[in-house]
Amino acid sequence: MADAQEKKVGIISCSGEECVEGTISRVATRLVLGKLRPNETVTICLPLFLAGGKEEREFATDYPTITVDGCDKMCAKIATERYSGKPASSIVVTDVTGNWYCSRLGPRRKLDEESQAAARKVAEKVAHEVDEVLERWM
Amino acid sequence: MKSKGSDSQREKVIVIPCSGIGKAFGSISRDATYEIVDNLRKDVTQTLCLALLVSGDEESLQLVRNNKCITVDGCPLQCAEKKVKLAGGNLAGSLRVVDAYKENRHLKPRSVTFLDPDGQQMALALAEKIAKKVDDLLEGH
Numbered sequence: 001m002a003d004a005q006e007k008k009v010g011i012i013s014c015s016g017e018e019c020v021e022g023t024i025s026r027v028a029t030r031l032v033l034g035k036l037r038p039n040e041t042v043t044i045c046l047p048l049f050l051a052g053g054k055e056e057r058e059f060a061t062d063y064p065t066i067t068v069d070g071c072d073k074m075c076a077k078i079a080t081e082r083y084s085g086k087p088a089s090s091i092v093v094t095d096v097t098g099n100w101y102c103s104r105l106g107p108r109r110k111l112d113e114e115s116q117a118a119a120r121k122v123a124e125k126v127a128h129e130v131d132e133v134l135e136r137w138m
Numbered sequence: 139m140k141s142k143g144s145d146s147q148r149e150k151v152i153v154i155p156c157s158g159i160g161k162a163f164g165s166i167s168r169d170a171t172y173e174i175v176d177n178l179r180k181d182v183t184q185t186l187c188l189a190l191l192v193s194g195d196e197e198s199l200q201l202v203r204n205n206k207c208i209t210v211d212g213c214p215l216q217c218a219e220k221k222v223k224l225a226g227g228n229l230a231g232s233l234r235v236v237d238a239y240k241e242n243r244h245l246k247p248r249s250v251t252f253l254d255p256d257g258q259q260m261a262l263a264l265a266e267k268i269a270k271k272v273d274d275l276l277e278g279h
Contacts, residue, residue, distance in 0.1 A: 017154070017155060018186055018187045030251035045159055045160045045164070047221070050192045073190060076189060
């Protein structure tokens with residue numbers, strides 16, 4: 001069991017390239033890591049995880065993870081379950097934003113104000129989930 | 139004689155970045171890809187979700203198998219290239235941000251979430267290389 005100093009939650013975002021929600025998942029994850037919960041979280045590089053990265057898969061097996069997916073295809077969640085185990089929590093951007101679809105023509109390269117606000121909202125939800133996971137871990 | 143078909147039926151080059159999230163190079167691979175598919179060669183290229191391809195999505199599998207693909211990887215581990223190969227994709231080109239870095243050592247990209255000016259400049263330099271590769275592929279080279 002990890003001791004108190006080692007308690008970390010792994011955040012895994014889909015970073016889907018086709019739609020703006022993929023970018024939102026990525027930016028939200030970075031916001032959690034860089035600003036909201038920098039000491040409690042790490043991220044796992046999904047492409048490396050998928051390509052068989054040993055360290056990434058071991059971390060996701062030994063530590064709790066939160067997946068952040070852009071759409072209801074939930075690629076990050078499915079991959080985590082397949083290779084390392086059930087995530088402690090999974091968040092879908094379209095659930096948070098209230099859009100049921102993955103918008104392929106949005107400003108996926110550089111988020112506009114509305115999308116940045118959505119990323120902040122998703123990040124706050126992830127941070128809340130991090131707190132919950134850590135509380136359960138105590 | 140074969141018809142050339144409409145724009146939507148024409149062959150497209152699929153550009154697939156790794157989008158690695160840990161370092162700036164992953165973000166540069168992603169930004170360079172968007173520069174190609176949204177700007178430089180928007181009528182003849184498109185991208186797809188790498189994670190969706192890996193999850194076995196049939197539409198994505200057909201797309202990479204039936205079109206020429208260029209992968210854009212942030213680091214030497216080349217995750218995007220590996221996954222396209224594993225999916226049986228028609229891999230026609232493979233570029234690495236780390237190579238663009240070697241050619242632009244004066245640039246020091248650091249920011250991951252939103253690229254800083256050095257990162258943006260490196261993405262544009264890389265996008266030019268991808269554009270050249272796209273042109274070569276469409277000309278049959």
